[in-house]
Amino acid sequence: MARPDIKEARREQILDAFEICVARxxxxxxxxxxxxxxxxxxxxxxxxxxxxxNDLIDALTERFLQKSRTRMNSFLEMLPREHRSMKALEWLFDPHYSDARLIKVSYALITHSYENEKLAAAMQGWLDDFIARLDSLLAEDFPNAEPSKVTAVATGITGIYFNVESLHGLGNNDSLLAASKQSAVILLNSLGTARA
Amino acid sequence: MARPDIKEARREQILDAFEICVARxxxxxxxxxxxxxxxxxxxxxxxxxxxxxNDLIDALTERFLQKSRTRMNSFLEMLPREHRSMKALEWLFDPHYSDARLIKVSYALITHSYENEKLAAAMQGWLDDFIARLDSLLAEDFPNAEPSKVTAVATGITGIYFNVESLHGLGNNDSLLAASKQSAVILLNSLGTARA
DNA sequence: AAGTTGATTATCAAGTTTGACAAAAAATAT
DNA sequence: ATATTTTTTGTCAAACTTGATAATCAACTT
Known part of the structure; x- marks a missing residue:
């Protein structure tokens, strides 16, 4: 008995736009x-x-965390059975699969965390979660590696990945991307031979 | 015959304040x-x-580049003769010597580069310079390592360093810092044994 | 066709940020 | 002490950003 409710679609459309602006x-x-x-x-x-x-920022934050979780879940689920870690790296550093916007948004939200304690806690949790999941993946693939070393490698790869994504769009960064990926591979290989 | 000119001192005072605000x-x-x-x-x-x-932003940018160069120069000059690379890592990841503000400013300026092509070029140059200098340092210490691998390691260490500095202040990141440093050391050691 | 609901538009007030200028105050040399 | 130069203060208008409301338009149901 009324005009169709497209609020949800509009909401997404607006949050998409806001996300682009926040990233930029x-x-x-x-x-x-x-x-x-x-x-x-x-x-x-x-x-x-x-x-x-404020509603916009809150909505963006919530959606960001949600999207991050979903994305990470499907990322991990889609990994093959063999060579999971190496495949993960290939995807992380493949511009075709990467989502630089999400990382830029995370940096923007982290910067904004100075103003908002709750946001700071959420972003801290987000960061910890990202590293922890990568950590788990590596630990599965390298059961003989020392746990603290696995954590270090997971942290290092995360840092390299975040950095290169946040710098995406600065200029011609093909060489930066290639070198970053290579260093991530070096870190991975430092854990020894992956479980068959 | 006139009131003393303190414009230079005031200028620095103001740019310091602006830098803090930009970082935050x-x-x-x-x-x-x-x-x-x-x-x-x-x-x-x-x-x-x-x-x-605009004058403020331009002045901050110029001073940032200048300070970066100076800081990097003295950083390299102060390195000891032996174990230069490892000492460099220790300094980079030592909160006492680090300058998180500078890295945060760089991210802020890079974000702002979308608006300003000249700024984008300057920041791209700044990034390249940072990596190149670290690259040279590592190449000196590891003359037998493959050059492309040295570049990869320099890029990786830079990424890990930038990331951890930009996240500084989010929360309790002692563990992040420790793991980041450890991964940087792993990268360094992957180049083999340093020149005596 | 009419009514109802929600999307869209138009518009305005309040607050914030910036840009600019003129007057006042301060410090030094003569 | 006075003139001169520079800092400091006071003030204002323009532009931008945000918050909010009322009026209009569009689509669907009955």
Whole structure:
């Protein structure tokens, strides 16, 4: 008995636009006007569908954490049975599969964490979770490696990956990507021979 | 015949404050009011001593590049004759010697590079220079290592270092720092035995 | 066709940020 | 002490950002 409710679709559309702006300009630089323009919508629609600025940030944060979890889950599930760790690296450093925006958003949110204690805790948890999952994967593949060394390698690979993703778009970074991937492989190989 | 000119000192004071704000809130979030408050000066003095917003950003960028060069130079000069690479790592990952602010500023400026092509080129050069210098250092210490591998290790260490510095202040990151350092050491050791 | 619900538009007020200028105060040389 | 130069303060207008509301338009149900 009424016009169809497309609020959910609009909401996603707006959060997509906001995410792009946050990745590009940082949280403080992502104004409602830029967001609306990016979404190709009038500014009042942002408010109508999502809410005020704080609502936007909260919604983006929640969606970011959700998407990260989902993405990581499917990432791990899609890994083959053999050579899981090496395949994981290949995907992480493959520009075709990578999602630089997500990493940039995470840096933006972490920067914004100075203002928001709850956000800081959430991002800390997100980071820990990322490393822990990679850690588990490596531990499975290298059962004979020393656990603390596995953790170090997981941390190192994460750092290299985050760095290269956050720098994506600066310029011609093909060589940076290649060298980063190679160093990640060196770290992986330092754990010995992978379980068959 | 006149009041003493303290413009240079004030300028540094203001740029220090602006740098802190940029590191904490990003370029877009570092308002003139926040900067003035951080510098404990009235806002009009910012304009009087440095200029408008663009002048501030330009001045900060120039000073950042200058400081980076100087810091890197003295860093390399102060390295001992023996075990140079390992000592470099110890310094890089020692919170006492590190300068997280500089790395955060670099990320903020890189984010802002979307707006400014010249800035993008400068930051790309800065990044390349950082890696290249580390590369040279490692090449000296490991003359028998394959050059491409040395470059990979230099890139990896840089990524791990940048990442951990940019995350500094998020929370209790002692374990992240320790694991990051350990992975950097693993990378270094992968080059073989250092030149005596 | 009419009514109902929700999307869209138009518009405005309040707050913030920036840019700019003029007047006042301070410090030094003569 | 006075003139000169520079800092410091006070102030204001313009531009931008945000928050909010009312009015209009569109689509679907009955």
């Amino acid at each position: 300009y940082g949280v403080e630089g992502a104004t409602l006007a830029k967001t609306a323009e990016q979404a190709e919508l009038a500014r009042p629609l942002v408010r109508h569908n999502v809410g005020n600025r | 809130y990003g370029v877009e979030g570092a308002t003139l009011a926040k900067t003035a408050e951080q510098a404990e000066l009235a806002r009009p003095l910012v304009r009087h001593n440095v200029g408008n917003r």
